[in-house]
Amino acid sequence: MNETIKTMVNHRTIRKFTDQKLTDDQIQQIIQAASFGSTSSYLMAYSIIGVTDPEKKAALASISGQPYIEKNSHFLLFCADFHRHMIEASDDEKAIISENVSSTENLLIATVDATIAAQNAALAAESMGLGICYIGSIRRDMDKVDQLMKLPEHVIPLFGIAIGYPDDNPEQKPRLPQKAFYFENEYANDQIQAEQLAIFDQKIEEYYLSRSTNKRTDHWTKQVIENLKKPRGARLTPYLQEKKFNKK
Amino acid sequence: MNETIKTMVNHRTIRKFTDQKLTDDQIQQIIQAASFGSTSSYLMAYSIIGVTDPEKKAALASISGQPYIEKNSHFLLFCADFHRHMIEASDDEKAIISENVSSTENLLIATVDATIAAQNAALAAESMGLGICYIGSIRRDMDKVDQLMKLPEHVIPLFGIAIGYPDDNPEQKPRLPQKAFYFENEYANDQIQAEQLAIFDQKIEEYYLSRSTNKRTDHWTKQVIENLKKPRGARLTPYLQEKKFNKK
Numbered sequence: 006m007n008e009t010i011k012t013m014v015n016h017r018t019i020r021k022f023t024d025q026k027l028t029d030d031q032i033q034q035i036i037q038a039a040s041f042g043s044t045s046s047y048l049m050a051y052s053i054i055g056v057t058d059p060e061k062k063a064a065l066a067s068i069s070g071q072p073y074i075e076k077n078s079h080f081l082l083f084c085a086d087f088h089r090h091m092i093e094a095s096d097d098e099k100a101i102i103s104e105n106v107s108s109t110e111n112l113l114i115a116t117v118d119a120t121i122a123a124q125n126a127a128l129a130a131e132s133m134g135l136g137i138c139y140i141g142s143i144r145r146d147m148d149k150v151d152q153l154m155k156l157p158e159h160v161i162p163l164f165g166i167a168i169g170y171p172d173d174n175p176e177q178k179p180r181l182p183q184k185a186f187y188f189e190n191e192y193a194n195d196q197i198q199a200e201q202l203a204i205f206d207q208k209i210e211e212y213y214l215s216r217s218t219n220k221r222t223d224h225w226t227k228q229v230i231e232n233l234k235k236p237r238g239a240r241l242t243p244y245l246q247e248k249k250f251n252k253k
Numbered sequence: 254m255n256e257t258i259k260t261m262v263n264h265r266t267i268r269k270f271t272d273q274k275l276t277d278d279q280i281q282q283i284i285q286a287a288s289f290g291s292t293s294s295y296l297m298a299y300s301i302i303g304v305t306d307p308e309k310k311a312a313l314a315s316i317s318g319q320p321y322i323e324k325n326s327h328f329l330l331f332c333a334d335f336h337r338h339m340i341e342a343s344d345d346e347k348a349i350i351s352e353n354v355s356s357t358e359n360l361l362i363a364t365v366d367a368t369i370a371a372q373n374a375a376l377a378a379e380s381m382g383l384g385i386c387y388i389g390s391i392r393r394d395m396d397k398v399d400q401l402m403k404l405p406e407h408v409i410p411l412f413g414i415a416i417g418y419p420d421d422n423p424e425q426k427p428r429l430p431q432k433a434f435y436f437e438n439e440y441a442n443d444q445i446q447a448e449q450l451a452i453f454d455q456k457i458e459e460y461y462l463s464r465s466t467n468k469r470t471d472h473w474t475k476q477v478i479e480n481l482k483k484p485r486g487a488r489l490t491p492y493l494q495e496k497k498f499n500k501k
Contacts, residue, residue: 006282009257009380013286013373034254036435038261040428042372043387046480047473049429058438084440089433090481092447093474102481109499110392110486116361117389117412120368124290125261127369128376132257139291141365144358155439164365180288181297185337187284190306191403192332199340225295226341232294233338233350238358242501251357251499253490 012132017177019136022077022169031133032079035168038129042121050087050111051119053126054154056080056165061153065165068149069142078169082143082150083123085115085250087159106159107252112245119163127166136171139164147244161248176216179208181225202226260380265425267384270325270417279381280327283416286377290369298335298359299367301374302402304328304413309401313413316397317390326417330391330398331371333363333498335407354407355500360493367411375414384419387412395492409496424464427456429473450474 006014032055039053056062057079065082066074074080087106091099105111127137141164143150150162184193185201206224213223245251254262280303287301304310305327313330314322322328335354339347353359375385389412391398398410432441433449454472461471493499 007380008255009260010282010286010377012257013377014289016289016291018291033431034258036431038258040431040434041262041264043264043266043375043385045387045389047426048477048480049434052434052436052440054436054438054440056438061438086434087481089446089450090474090477092443092450094478098478098482102478105481105484108484108486108489109493110489113364113392113411113486113489114389116364117368117387120365121372121375121387124369124372125376127291128373129258129261132255137291139293139365139369141293141362144361153439157440160440163361178295183281183284183288186288186297186299186334187301187303189303190309191401192300192302192405192408195340198337202337202340226338229296229338230342230346230350232296233335233353234346236353236356238356238361241356241358241361245357 009132012128015177016131017175018138019171019173020073020138021171021173022073022136023172025078025170027078027135027168031135034133035126035129039122039126042125044118044121045114048090048114049118050085050115051122052084052086052160053122054082054084056082064149064153065143068146069140070145071140071142071167074140074167077167081126081166081168082154083119083163083165084156085112085119085161085163087111087115088157091159103159103249107249109251109253112251116163123164123166130168135168138167140167144238144241147241158249161245161250176212179205179212181205257380260376263425264379265384265423266386267417267419267421268321268386269419269421270321270384271420273326273418275326275383275416279383282381283374283377287370287374290373292366292369293362296338296362297366298333298363299370300332300334300408301370302330302332304330312397312401313391316394317388318393319388319390319415322388322415325415329374329414329416330402331367331411331413332404333360333367333409333411335359335363336405339407351407351497355497357499357501360499364411371412371414378416383416386415388415392486392489395489406497409493409498424460427453427460429453
């Protein structure tokens with residue numbers, strides 16, 4: 006197993022960081038790595054905002070409910086972005102493009118572009134010994150994030166990544182067995198999946214009982230059912246449409 | 254610059270592959286690497302289908318308009334997946350969860366989860382000397398891909414990755430200058446962006462004039478305007494809604 010794959014399979018989410026700051030060179034390498042990810046039709050339909058302003062970090066910590074954002078070294082906000090593509094367009098072209106990029110297909114294009122860049126950034130950071138945590142919960146109040154970052158039409162925040170020097174070494178959270186999520190030539194039937202989920206639940210029970218903090222009895226299947234019984238993102242859809250995304 | 258970051262910044266899209274097959278060990282490492290990506294709320298809301306069946310590969314080549322899919326060694330189809338989360342749920346719970354996961358927020362959760370896994374898979378392959386190409390154009394006919402892969406409700410194909418031994422060494426396509434897509438603490442104004450785009454257009458003109466195949470005079474700003482003037486994904490939205498995604 007080579008160093009790159011070792012970095013991936015050793016991934017842990019880090020939620021506690023030391024005070025040590027990232028150097029400009031580290032940030033530059035992370036952003037450069039992000040930029041060389043694959044991109045759909047060469048659109049590069051994303052932007053990244055590096056957040057260092059303590060007030061803005063405090064606001065993001067409050068919005069997301071993740072207090073360690075205030076203390077981590079560097080916060081990267083990933084946005085879906087079709088704004089720059091229109092800067093050199095005529096008014097007539099802008100009107101056509103604005104209409105076209107408001108489709109769900111283009112939301113997917115930009116979300117995939119941004120996430121490919123983000124995962125390159127995350128792995129680049131981890132390959133340098135840094136720790137990371139994806140912050141999807143900035144979507145709990147996209148209007149506020151939008152105002153904070155002064156995002157124009159056709160630009161929306163998708164998620165953040167907190168990066169810093171780890172001040173914690175948590176156990177690794179197990180992943181689904183390969184046979185539960187990797188299939189050959191067609192989707193697996195429910196019986197095959199149920200068998201694999203039973204194996205995974207056994208593993209997860211051991212994980213939650215043996216880990217050093219927040220021990221409990223839990224199963225993955227039960228946990229995700231409880232989680233998904235809660236509705237999410239009621240304000241997301243109107244916000245996206247106001248920003249000219251996902252309208253058709 | 255470490256090996257992992259070198260792999261990222263040396264990325265090229267490979268569209269021509271030798272006949273050499275991937276070994277089971279390579280595929281296993283790629284899938285394992287994919288599985289250890291970050292995941293929102295531990296949902297792991299994606300599945301991967303490895304396509305080796307020649308007829309199915311030919312069908313995917315035809316749908317996507319990318320003929321080399323027929324000849325590449327291994328094709329990975331990434332799907333957004335909320336099906337497995339319901340396998341152990343009661344009928345009442347299934348009804349609630351089906352309603353909840355049909356939100357745009359949950360489409361984003363699954364798309365980001367799947368793309369993080371995909372980029373790990375892509376980089377794992379590249380770190381072993383293999384070449385990759387993301388195939389978003391399988392979305393040109395999601396109904397057909399759906400039938401081919403026998404996807405149940407709450408599972409949709411997002412994109413594929415063709416993987417194989419490179420039979421080509423194309424020039425690297427330049428990326429936007431950092432100042433055009435990486436901002437600090439707030440989104441950059443149009444003047445700053447326009448300056449960066451002018452610098453990039455100059456670079457792109459040189460790239461298209463100097464590359465070994467398909468030489469032409471072109472600018473990025475012009476290319477993306479022409480591209481985005483074409484509407485895309487008319488059938489995507491009804492398909493997603495039929496599969497209980499992105500309904501609210």
